[in-house]
Amino acid sequence: MPNVPEPANIIMVGAGRVAWHLAPALTAGGYSIKAVWSRSLPNAQALAKEVNSVAVEALDFTQLRNALVIISVTDGALPQVVENIKVSENNLVVHTSGSVGMEVLAPLGERIGVFYPLQTFSKEKKVDWQTVPICLEANTAADEGFLKKLAGKLSNKVLTVSSAERSRLHVAAVFACNFSNHMLNIAGKLLQSHSLPTDLLNPLVKETLEKALEISPAAAQTGPARRGDEAVLQKHLHLLADTPGWQDIYKILSQDIQRLAEQS
Amino acid sequence: MPNVPEPANIIMVGAGRVAWHLAPALTAGGYSIKAVWSRSLPNAQALAKEVNSVAVEALDFTQLRNALVIISVTDGALPQVVENIKVSENNLVVHTSGSVGMEVLAPLGERIGVFYPLQTFSKEKKVDWQTVPICLEANTAADEGFLKKLAGKLSNKVLTVSSAERSRLHVAAVFACNFSNHMLNIAGKLLQSHSLPTDLLNPLVKETLEKALEISPAAAQTGPARRGDEAVLQKHLHLLADTPGWQDIYKILSQDIQRLAEQS
Numbered sequence: 001m002p003n004v005p006e007p008a009n010i011i012m013v014g015a016g017r018v019a020w021h022l023a024p025a026l027t028a029g030g031y032s033i034k035a036v037w038s039r040s041l042p043n044a045q046a047l048a049k050e051v052n053s054v055a056v057e058a059l060d061f062t063q064l065r066n067a068l069v070i071i072s073v074t075d076g077a078l079p080q081v082v083e084n085i086k087v088s089e090n091n092l093v094v095h096t097s098g099s100v101g102m103e104v105l106a107p108l109g110e111r112i113g114v115f116y117p118l119q120t121f122s123k124e125k126k127v128d129w130q131t132v133p134i135c136l137e138a139n140t141a142a143d144e145g146f147l148k149k150l151a152g153k154l155s156n157k158v159l160t161v162s163s164a165e166r167s168r169l170h171v172a173a174v175f176a177c178n179f180s181n182h183m184l185n186i187a188g189k190l191l192q193s194h195s196l197p198t199d200l201l202n203p204l205v206k207e208t209l210e211k212a213l214e215i216s217p218a219a220a221q222t223g224p225a226r227r228g229d230e231a232v233l234q235k236h237l238h239l240l241a242d243t244p245g246w247q248d249i250y251k252i253l254s255q256d257i258q259r260l261a262e263q264s
Numbered sequence: 265m266p267n268v269p270e271p272a273n274i275i276m277v278g279a280g281r282v283a284w285h286l287a288p289a290l291t292a293g294g295y296s297i298k299a300v301w302s303r304s305l306p307n308a309q310a311l312a313k314e315v316n317s318v319a320v321e322a323l324d325f326t327q328l329r330n331a332l333v334i335i336s337v338t339d340g341a342l343p344q345v346v347e348n349i350k351v352s353e354n355n356l357v358v359h360t361s362g363s364v365g366m367e368v369l370a371p372l373g374e375r376i377g378v379f380y381p382l383q384t385f386s387k388e389k390k391v392d393w394q395t396v397p398i399c400l401e402a403n404t405a406a407d408e409g410f411l412k413k414l415a416g417k418l419s420n421k422v423l424t425v426s427s428a429e430r431s432r433l434h435v436a437a438v439f440a441c442n443f444s445n446h447m448l449n450i451a452g453k454l455l456q457s458h459s460l461p462t463d464l465l466n467p468l469v470k471e472t473l474e475k476a477l478e479i480s481p482a483a484a485q486t487g488p489a490r491r492g493d494e495a496v497l498q499k500h501l502h503l504l505a506d507t508p509g510w511q512d513i514y515k516i517l518s519q520d521i522q523r524l525a526e527q528s
């Protein structure tokens with residue numbers, strides 16, 4: 001690969017939640033967004049206005065050289081955007097997805113990469129970028145170095161994560177976020193079915209999870225399974241008799257907690 | 265039951281974490297702790313010093329009348345304390361356990377109850393009592409009224425919860441706290457086994473769970489199972505092939521998330 005200059009311009013493809021948080025952070029970091037594209041032109045126009053840029057209708061960026069093209073669309077829309085986008089050969093193209101491999105960008109050339117901010121973004125809520133881990137991947141050391149520099153302007157936690165590692169990270173995130181959220185959901189429904197306020201456990205949940213993040217979940221684990229309190233476990237399984245699905249979940253998770261406790 | 269005066273004194277039985285937080289909160293609320301007992305006399309002395317009280321060695325409180333006796337010991341130690349304690353007939357005796365029925369106190373007379381602060385207490389960390397739900401139960405309306413008044417001095421969230429409801433609450437708490445913590449534990453171990461930093465997901469976990477408590481876990485649920493993304497689900501199950509226990513957990517929880525999503 002020839003020695004290529006660092007990207008001087010940024011093109012934002014997508015105007016979703018990640019783009020809405022990322023583009024302003026980049027301009028605040030001193031970078032200039034040259035153009036914004038979105039499947040919805042009004043969305044592109046709104047974001048372009050926000051970051052002092054212009055909205056474009058065509059996915060053709062061949063006229064822009066030395067650009068970093070950030071594709072920030074849903075996982076499902078990625079292949080279609082890759083199929084239709086036209087970029088100059090010396091542009092670096094990255095996507096921002098946590099669960100899609102870098103190779104999805106292979107049709108666009110050799111200068112490809114991933115710029116994955118490991119956070120959930122809401123429309124209304126400001127993000128503290130300093131604390132957001134940014135997981136990078138690139139095909140060449142030079143591009144990785146450039147992405148590192150760029151990410152370092154946003155966050156204190158920049159790390160290189162391969163596509164294979166990112167898959168593992170995604171599985172772990174499903175447990176840590178989606179499944180823990182589902183546990184709260186089940187708890188809320190159990191409270192509701194016994195006419196108890198669904199927010200009754202919120203202060204306890206907050207404190208418990210703060211403690212887990214502070215001293216590690218292994219050290220913070222409490223409860224009947226951790227104590228090996230068979231009497232309470234049996235009582236709880238009996239109380240869950242009318243929701244056999246949750247009884248099964250109670251059983252399998254208690255066994256796993258006991259298994260890990262025995263190992264430690 | 266004869267008309268009995270409200271308890272004027274408090275006796276603290278136990279000097280564990282709950283007692284260490286509860287006793288100072290009660291004295292701050294204007295109540296006086298007459299005596300502190302603990303299986304460990306030095307612990308009783310330390311807590312007594314903290315709340316300007318005296319430590320006693322014997323579990324005999326027959327000389328104190330019109331007292332509220334708060335038994336705050338581990339669930340396992342409760343029956344033995346109940347067996348050995350001697351209280352005046354006109355004393356109100358409560359325990360602070362979330363998972364033990366009020367009837368464990370029946371040998372001590374008719375004036376019994378439960379004063380259960382629904383929070384986890386750490387030695388080092390100050391508790392914001394105003395936000396701690398206090399679940400009360402008593403045998404008579406008069407005693408319930410007194411406990412309500414007392415709890416109201418500590419917290420804004422005081423509610424009457426029967427022993428049966430408290431059992432259900434405890435099952436829900438296992439899901440919301442113990443099981444969600446276990447999900448974080450599994451996630452950390454998955455990261456570790458792939459040489460990724462175990463705290464990498466912490467900012468995402470924090471944001472996700474704040475959102476769940478804010479807008480409800482049902483509304484906050486995301487992820488491949490919620491989206492019905494079979495391709496990602498299959499990929500994840502494949503990636504978990506070397507940890508069959510967690511593969512089973514992934515499967516059963518994803519199915520339950522999909523089941524609830526279809527109901528809503």
